[in-house]
Amino acid sequence: MAGARQEARAESATADREIVISRVIDAPRELVFEAFTEVRHLSRWWGPEGFTTTTRSFEFREGGEWVFVLHGPDGTDYSEWIRWVRIAPPERIELLHGESRDDPNAFESVLAFTPDGAATRIVMRTVFPTKEQRDEAVEKYHAVEGGQQTLSNLAAYVTDLAREGAEG
Template identity: 90%
Template sequence: MEAARQETRAESATGDREIVISRLIDAPRELVFEAFTEVRHLSRWWGPEGFTTTTRFFEFREGGEWYFVLHGPDGTDYSGWIRWLRIAPPERIALLHGESRDDPNAFESVLTFTPDGAATRIVMRTVFPTKELRDEAVEKYHAVEGGRQTLSNLAAYVTEIVRKGAEG
């Protein structure tokens, strides 16, 4: 019971700085986790609708980094950088995400992958350094909708892999 109370306090302490997005994906947890941890998959679904991703460098391990460019539908390029902080296959990934390694506004995300029957529930909990940075991400960069679209792209991608596997 004490652990539950501590978790509630921790969540309320960051509540005004966080975004939580969840999605049920009709695919096994191991496949959803793999799609999030192998560059051959990530580059095919990462980003909101209409965006494409070019990976410059990718090393999936604790302390490893992923440098990429998101190409917007209007032709704008957005630099991206992720450092993998903690990895617990196939359950959890913690990462630091910014525009570059020295981005003072980088934010931390924790992704959890939980089995739900034959499906997987992915929860992406992102905590920004300040409430203002969270608000800017929501208002200027449409972070909530972009996050939902990104998880929707992931769901479509792994569902297609499952469908092709069933056919093959």
């Protein structure tokens, strides 16, 4: 019980710095989780609508990194970097995400994968270093819509994979 109270206090302490996005995906948890573990999957769905991804390097392990470029629909390239902080297959991934390894504005994200019948509920909780950085991400970069679109792309991708697996 004390753990739940501490967790609730920790969440309220970061509420003004966080974005939480969730979605139920019609695919098994293991498959949804796998979509994060292999670059061949990530490059097919990562990013908001109209964006594509080019991976420079990828190592999915605790302490490993994913260095990539997001290509916007307007031709703008965004350098991105992720370090996988903690991986607990198939239920949780913790990561640090910024523009580069030494980005002082890098933010933390926790992805939780929970069975929901035959489907999977994914909850993406992102905590920014400051409220101002969170607000800028929401207002200038449309982080909420972008996150929802990214999870929508993931849902479409793994739903197709699940269907192909059932047919194959």
